[in-house]
Amino acid sequence: MKTNEHNKKAQQLDVHSTSNENEKLTTNQGLKINNNQDSLKAGERGPSLLEDFILREKITHFDHERIPERVVHARGSGAHGVFKLTKSLAAYTKAKFLTELGKETPVFVRFSTVAGSKGSTDLARDVRGFAIKFYTDEGNYDLVANNMPVFFIQDAIKFPDLVHAVKPEPDNEIPQAASAHDTFWDFISLMPESMHMIMWLMSDRAIPRSLRMMEGFGVHSFKFINEEGKVHFVKFHFKPKLGVHSVAWNEAQIISGVDSDFHKRDLWEAIESGDYPEWDFGVQLIPEEDEHKFDFDLLDPTKLVPEEEVPVEIVGTLTLNKNPDNFFAETEQVAFHPGHIIPGIDFTNDPLLQGRLFSYTDTQLSRLGSPNFHEIPINRSLNTVHNNQRDGHMRQQIVKGKTSYEPNSIGGGCPFQAMMSEGGFASQQERVSGVKIRERSKSFVDHYSQAKLFYNSQSTPEKMHLQNALIFELSKVTRPEIRERLVGQLAYIDTSLAWKVAEKLGAEVKKLEWPNQSLPADSNIVELQSEEREPDTKVSDALSMKHTVKDTIKTRKIGFILANGVDGGAVSDLKTKLEAEGAKVELIAPSLAPVKTNDGTDLIPKYSLTNTASVCFDALFICSGADSVKELMISENKHHVLHFINEAYKHCKAIYFGTDTQAVYHHSNVSAKKHDDPGIVTWEDGNPADKFINAIAKHRVWDLEMERNA
Secondary structure, X not given: OHHHHHHHHHHHHHHOOOOOOOOOOEOOOOOEOOOOOOOOEEOOOOOEOOOOHHHHHHHHHHHOOOOOOOOOOOOEEEEEEEEEXXXXXXXXXXXXXXXXXXOEEEEEEEEEEOXXXXXXXXXXXXXXXXXXXXXXXXXXXXXXXXXXXXXXXXXXXHHHHHHHHHOOEOOOOEOOOOOOOHHHHHHHHOXXXXXXXXXXXXXXXXXXXXXXXXXXXXXXXXXXXXXXXXXXXXXXXXXXXXXXXXXXXXXHHHHHHHXXXXXXXXXXXXXXXXXXXXXXXXEEEEEHHHOOOOOOOOOOOOOOOOOOOOOOXXXXXXXXXXXXXXXXXXXXXXXXXXXXXXXXXXXXXXXXXXXXXXXXXXXHHHHOOOOOHHHOHHHOOOOOOOOOOOOOOOOOOOOOOOOOOOOXXXXXXXXXXXXXXXXXXXXXXXXXXXXXXXXXXXXXXXXXXXXXXXXXXXXXXXXXXXXXXXXXXXXXXXXXHHHHHHHHHHHHHOHHHHHHHHHHHOOOOOOOOOOOOOOOOOOOOOOOOOOOOOOOOOOOHHHOHHHOOOOOOOOOEEEEEOOOOEOHHHHHHHHHHHHHOOOEEEXXXXXXXXXXXXXXXXXXXXXXXXXXXXXXXXXXXXXXOHHHHHHHOOHHHHHHHHHHHHHHHHOOXXXXXXXXXXXXXXXXXXXXXXXXXOOEEOOOOOOHHHHHHHHHHOXXXXXXXXXXXX
16 A cells, blocks of 8 residues: 555656756747847847847746745855945945045945855855945945956846855755855756856965954946936945955864854944944046957956056945844845946846846845835835835835826825936936847957966965865866866866866866867857967956955954963963054863953953864964963873963964973974964064964964975
8 A cells, every 4th residue: 555655656756856867958939049148139248138038937937946045145244334435436436325424324244155044154165245234324235245356157148047056055955155066067067158266265264263354245247327417337345454364274174064144143242342443435436438449358257357456445334233123123124236227327138237236136026025125124225215106015105196107296296206416316328239149259269268367376285275275166076077167167277277186086188178068069058169279377366365454463262271270471472462453362271161360360252162162263362371271281281282382383373382381392293393383483482472463463474384394
């Protein structure tokens, strides 16, 4: 009987099951698709067309695949703050919050990972979202940014494919919040346009030390329009005052186990303690007439504008100064959309941006369940809303009167259209002409030059981390042909990189010839020239974290390891100096019981040696005091203490060994390799506190990583 019931259930399921093997791609209506790579546009560099039913069907289905968490950017952290304009941009835009010097505009910012679900870890290797809602006097303006200046794809029609590839594989729902699996790298190996973004994703940028220590980029080229109608292309930048810093990959994996809310907690605690995160807001401005002066296309979202060619002009400061009162009501329900703009800002024909302009509103209808999501308090405009939209789920605004249409006479013609002089929005008048075509501009074809630029610009440690990331990710790929294809793409970027990765994967280094044999003969997915080019050795200092801010220890978390009998005066003196520089000192002891100092004072540790780990701290002080050291080195504590120190040393952090700590020092891995290591301070050094502070400010001693881990 059970067998028959099982067979019946299998038959029921089979009615709705299908296989895509050896089949042609179709729409949901069964229509065979001829081109699944490009949205329908008015000319190859023109705007996307509303009539593109294939694009709309594909993205509509994608937008509604998850209920109710976001399909992407599900895991997020948010905060309120203020944007202050320090330099007027009136010459370039009529947006008032960017023209009135000194003007302060309230904001809400949401940071996020992209691929994982709400329950995933903060420390996944991933792109980070950096979305800002400006509550301006002219209406809400949303800058939906990332912590990387480029993206994987050039056309929005490929976004569902990208996300499907990186999400857990549909047959077994594995892995969570990770790109190290077959489907992601299969997709990437067939999409050369993704290789620039892959360099960023495999770099240390993908595992930031803190949300407060990562850059934000608008990704797309937008347009500024001034009062005279003059147009400039603009790229948006947010540069953290604390510098751009990362954690090591091994460290990220450990943090995920110790504290999967590491970034969320860090942001919350910084704001609660008054250490308000700050970013310089900058713009790259390009006159409309210079649109075609670059060796790449400004409309291509897989390209950045090197800062050496167009410097970033700093015009304001973004400060986060208040945590949400309720996570769900604010951080979870906030709804961003790149189409929420104000006068003085407009769109370009970037085909990825054009698709996003449809997708975000469509997504909110599913996620928040109503066209009235704009009435949720976190999404409300500062201005009262006046229009003829009515009803719908969860309607809150009560509009008096009989008319809900325009034009009308019964209601006196209200609400009226606003003239441009009254702040009425008008899109840029731009000539658009071209053949209606589903094709990509030939100016989008160079996929490797900027990938090469990024890799060339990295410091030696950063290159090593990137190489190791590729080896780790691709070693999780089970299909040799996918690994071979990806190595074949790396060969276009850097031959040495390709060989190093290939050696660890047992793969052959052979540049791919496009179009690839595994693709349909008529596919235009890869029209890249395969001929050899002269080596490109250009670099951009702005692309390397080696050149970031390294002159402050503000908000750095310093762990003091101590036990009974610790030198209370030494603890107090160093703590005072570190806190005067803005650092946070936290005590770590064998247990959470009060620690008696040598003068009889009680110190209350926040952590024990077993409920935290070195990865949660930026630096360590092994506290002075012979009795303290003696207790730390007894058998039940010794292993934990040495593991704490050796792990911090492996991760290139600053460590200060106080007076009487020789026993700890000589039993650790540090003593045999210290030499002139600037990250290690001992009782023998002159001005040890100052040296320790300077070492912490440098963030890490990445240059000695190979020696430390030998």
